[in-house]
Amino acid sequence: MSKTARCKAKSDGLVSTIQYWQMKQHHIRAYAVHCLTASGIVPAAFAVMEIASLDCDPRIVFIWLLLATLIDAIDGPLARRFHVKRYASSIDGRTIDDLLDYLTFAFIPLLLVWRMGWMPIGFGWTVVFAMAASLFGFAHVDAKDEANGFFRGFPSFWNAYAVYAGIFSTLVSPWLTAITLWTLAGLTVAPIWMIYPNLAPNKWKRVVMGGAVLWTLSMLALLWDFPHPPIPLLVLSMTYPTFYAVLSWHLRRSSV
Template sequence: MHSKPNFRRRAAAYGVHFFTASGIIPAALAVREIASPECDPRLVFLWLLLATLIDALDGPLARICHVKRFAPNIDGRTIDDLIDYLTFAFIPLLLIWRMEWLPLGTGWTVMLAMAASLLGFAHVHAKDEERGYFRGFPSYWNAFALYAGVFSTLYHPWITAIAMWCLTVLTVLPVWVIYPNLAPQRWRVPILGGALLWTLTMLAILWQYPRPSTTLLLVSLAYPAFYTYASWKCRRSETV
């Protein structure tokens, strides 16, 4: 009588692992598009968005299904970190290089950002899940790459380059940024709700890509500014 509920829980737990691993599908399709002769960055961003959606859901599902208890033979964190590195760092940075959104002769510097993110992911304190923080810039290169295409097209590639180099340094520095899924309670609703609205503005930018209206671009930048402020404010309140 007790074996059936236990089997269902184990099946659900392993199902979460397979769901996390399914992120490799949009990752592979994004790389395939990058490698195509006529790369359309909008398709790459849509595949990366799907990977981000999977990443946003697998953590809560893992906690609900108690994967550490019912599927202990697979380390979901390892799967998650590998796919996150590909879809949040390596692939979007590769796209920046492929699309030549950096000044002539500086494309290779994406490898510095790739290396910094690799060190960031491997740091033993990369995630403070108890308090709800990432250590360093949390390799949101997928979002950065979307802005890189806009700023390099509408303004100048040097804006993209300087911003990328600054974020590369911040990736390995001991700064703390809110982990959205584990944000402190008072910040959770605005952080997650804002992220949803921000995603909609990013989709609107894709519709006009790479030349969105100035108004839409400024509106989309409001959330990263709020997220940065919230991270600073929240961390500061804990250290005062």
């Protein structure tokens, strides 16, 4: 073999080695995203343990659920960035995400509403209707319209609802908690469309995501004096959900 041929063979081997390790890095990153998604089971488990404790503190449950929500908020963009469907195709990240979303956005917060007695006496068991509605909502074939950036139905934000449920049942009446729950359960399976925050139109994405951050901070502030927060703070915290609902209606109407 000539010197030129040997140099070419070494060069080709080096290129192949570099390409191999680059591919390995893609796989490692993609599977790391799956691990991040799956890590949501940790705060979910601790939230259930707190609910099961004799002296359950709902604020601790909310903190665990918030951590799960933060994980859920970042794993989607990372999954798209690192192409997990291509480089970690043996694991269906969507299935993991859906299972954890149901637990942390629906089942656990609704279980907390029942556990804390925030529903009218004799009607606590009706949280099962909301749990079932969320099951059908998650399982609907059109649950997410990712092309246009929408969820179908009330997007099962029961973790946020539970915060308000504790406040409403204390400051107003458990019946307000119940009526709100039954209404939202119906809207969960209704053919309405709500903005998918991570996929909101570019024109509105910063507003939607920035508003979501401010809303989260306001919810944390509500927990400081939970379940007796200052009324102005309570009203302020409800401005974003109102904006979100109105904007969802407007954008969906404009897209059809």
